Amino acid sequence: MSPRAAGGCLCGAVRYQVNGPLRDVIFCHCTRCRRTHGHFAAYTACARDDLELVEQRSLRWYESDERRRGFCNECGASLFWERAGRPTISISAGTLDEPTGLSPGEHIFVADAGDYYERPPSQ
Ligand SMILES: [Zn+2]
Ligand SMILES: [Zn+2]
Structure with missing residues (x-):
């Protein structure tokens, strides 16, 4: 199957492709995301089985509260977020x-x- 999308970290030591549909981008303002990304997060998502890691030599996971965040151990990019028991994995939209x-x-x-920034209107 040809990939629908591909992406990776800043230094290229983590590369992935997505072999299925991607969700619209959700913007998460939670404290955990802001601490991780340095600002609010922008995540798309796909089925976990559709995410194919093409290069993962520097991929590391930070785990906390049954959630884990995948990041590059070389350049520090934050790429993935997933929660135990869910069939999907979130992908930082800026890495696509x-x-x-x-x-x-x-x-x-x-x-x-x-x-320090203007809140989007509540939805
Ligand atoms: Zn990297
Ligand atoms: Zn969040």
């Missing part, structure tokens, strides 16, 4: 090769947004 063909979706955990 363009054009992504994706559309913006909802903002979540808006109540946790930082005080």
Whole structure:
């Protein structure tokens, strides 16, 4: 099957392709995402089985509260988020090769947004 999308980290030590459909991008303002990404997160998602790691020599996982975040141990890029028991995995939208063909979706955990930027209207 030819991939629908592909992407990777800044240094190229993590590369992936997606062999199925991607969800619209969700913007998460929760404190965990902001601490990880340095700002709010923008995640698309796919079925876990559709994510194929083409290069993962520096991929590491930070696990906490049955959630884990995949990042590059070389350049520090934050690429993946998944929660135990869910059939999907979230992918940081900024790591996708363009054009992504994706559309913006909802903002979540808006109540946790930082005080240094304008909060999106609650949905
Ligand atoms: Zn990297
Ligand atoms: Zn979040």
